[in-house]
Amino acid sequence: MRYFWAVLLGVIVILSSLHASYSQTYDSSLVGSSVIVTKIGASLTKSSIESGDLESALVYSKFTTDYYSQQIGALRPTENPAVDPLHLLLIDIHSKIENGSLDSVSADLDYVLSEIEKFPKSNDKNLVIVNILGVADQTYQKAFTDNSSQYYTISYDLIREAELISESIASNERQEKEIEEFFFDLKSLINSKADFIPTSKLITAIQRDLTKTDSLTSEKSNLFNSIKDKYSKANQELKNGNYQRAEELVISAYLDNFEYLEGDIEKVDESLVHNMESNMREKLRDMVREKKSPESISAFIEDPILKDLNQAESLFSNLKDNNIQFADAETITPKPLNPIGSASEEQKSGVRSQIDIIRDKLETMLEQYKEGNYEAALTTARIAYLDSYEHVEIPLRNIDPDFTLEVELQFAQMRQLINERADFDLVQEEAVKVRRSLDESERLVTGTGQLAPSIAFTSSFAVIFREGLESVLILGAILTYLEASRNTKYKKFVYYGIVIAIGATAITWIAASYIIEISGANRELVEAIAALSATAVLFYVSFWILNKIEHKKWMEFVKAKVWQASTTGGVAVFVLLSFFTIYREGFETVLFYQAMFGFAKHMESYVGLGFVLGIGVLLAVYYITRQLGKRLPLKILFGLTMGVGAYLSIAFLGNAIRELQTLDLLPFTSMLGIIPRLDINLAKMTGIYPTLESLIGQVMLLSVYLAASTYVLVLRPKRDEQISSMRKSRKEIDEFEAH
Secondary structure, eight states, X not given: OHXXXXXXXXXXXXXXXXXXOOOOOOOHHHHHXXXXXXXXXXXXXXXXXXXXXXXXXXXXXXXXXXXXXXXXXXXXXXXXTTHHHHHHHHHHHHHHHHHTOOTTHHHHHHHHHHHHTTSOOOSOHHXXXXXXXXXXXXXXXXXXXXXXXXXXXXXXXXXXXXHHHHHTSOOOHHHHHHHHHHHHHHHHHHHTTOOHHHHHHHHHHHHHHHHTXXXXXXXXXXXXXXXXXXXXXXXXXXXXXXXXXXXXXXXXXXXXXXXXXXXXXXXXXXXXHHHHHIIIIIIHXXXXXXXXXXXXXXXXXXXXXXXXXXXXXXXXXXXXXXXXXXXXXXXXXXXXXXXXXXXXXXXXXXXXXXXXXXXXXXXXXXXXXXXXXXXXXXXXXXXXXXXXXXHHHHHHHTTOHHHHHHHHHHHHHHHHHHHTTOOHHHHHHHHHHHHHXXXXXXXXXXXXXXXXXXXXXXXHHHHHHHHHHHHHHHHXXXXXXXXXXXXXXXXXXXXXXXXXXXXXXXXXXXXXXXXXXXXXXXXXXXHHHHHHHHHHHHHHHHHHHHXXXXXXXXXXXXXXXXXXXXXXXXXXXXXXXXXXXXXXXXXXXXXXXXXXXXXXXXXXXXXXXXXXXXXXXXXXXXXXXXXXXOOOOHHHHHHHHHHHXXXXXXXXXXXXXXHHHHTXXXXXXXXXXXXXXXXXHXXXXXXXXXXXXXXXXXXXXXXXXXXXXXXXXXXXXXXHHHHHHHHHHHHHHHHHHHO
């Protein structure tokens, strides 16, 4: 097989010499990095074959083949006749590994490794490193997302190769030391399998450091040139009447190029970058969509867009001439961050509207991708970011720039997966991350408001009061009975049980928090399950209270508990009775509060205050019943707690359904315009969302509560009264007949 490829290569060389050749320009740094990445992939494949690790060989081979396929357009202008044969050979190698036909694979890989070396080398080592780090960033994100040991290895080898190249570059001592430390930190992060966000930031820092070693950074210069080139092509397409292609080009000019410049431009001229954003992202695209005349669009591109672009480019030159670095400019004049919810009302309203649009776009994108319409899915994903999230970013960036960057990376990763035509599950998983980030984006921009924290406080108070009331009344009755019967020696064992139960509840809370913390990608599912569990428990508890809402029935229940403890007379009985009385409520409390904290983001202090006040009121109830001997209005108290429990269960159910919709485990049918679209914090505390599925679930549960309450509070008392009246009449008749 090796000789076949050699002969094929020779034939191609001969044939190519018979035709007039012409020179093409090519990106030498991209060719150089492509060669290195392909070599690393092929070498890892070969070493895995030799060690008998076919599973890893298959992963490495797929990575190498896919990567080479993506770079073939950049390699062809080198006029190396081996470009296409190597592509076919890599595909053949992967097919052989997949089928288990390994006889000639090692020899074929040796041939690949030797031929790839024949591509022209690049003198711009800085940009070669930048390109390699870009691939390392993508592979590490995949490694972290999939927990793939093979992709961790690929990313580490790419980083190590970039580091080796950087060591051969003559640079000033300060920068050389800084880059050396960056690489050390980066390798440490990869070895510890850290989150991809800090690794991505560190990679970006290295890239920026490297591309600032020359006067005007080549990377930035390329971006400026790319924007100008795309606008030039867009003008040509407009002259040809192809408005659709022109729109694609102006989108790419902004999204794929200007996005990487705006952060640096903003640091030196904030008003300029905002004007450029508006002109490039909105006004120009609107003109193309509305099919304005090519002359008017071309004039707008010329002034103000290209005029502002040239001004921004000159800023880079001025900074270089004055030996100023962007990072330094940022540290000298740090920009103060705005508090949560500091955006204007108009911005808050706009953010809510844009987030709703993005959610619809994500649904559309997933449907398109599932149907195999990849180009449409990519366009929809781009529009979701470009037309909508860009508007969210404007106020968000001033509140939490790190989170803004994180969401930008999520959108970029989603587009990258679509572009690579990855498995649907991977694209869906990235869309879920974006959905979760949309909620947090809205929280940060709109703030908590006043009503949502009030509901959080009231709900927290009601939960702890409801859970503690039963325990206080039962334990108070037991202690009162022991004192009345002069069995005070057992009181300390009741207290022992209380202390043990409190300790067990604390351990349960820690364990539950730990489980949620380590759940990682499954956190949303865990929170949804917790919310459903809380709904079920509240449903049961509410009906339990409903059946004991009459004082007489409650007292019968308490007396049964006291009689159970006193007649047995054992020490363990009092410990166990008080333990289970407290721990049962404690377990329920942990469940409810874990669910509540999952929904009450940025309102945790209000939940905590409600808890503290609830404990204080419970202590007051204990004092009133034990020390003052007062009788509580149990019917009113139980009625209120039952109502609060019903409300919370309905809210938890709405949130659980929405979590499952976010995870695409339940269908999503939008009812915007029919159901009120509440602020995110208010929606979380009420569980009311504009979706058909959550509405149906909540209405059904509410109907059960109303039907049960009507039966217990109205119909059953009437029936009992009728039965009692009939018995009384029958008794009177019997007495009359007896006389």
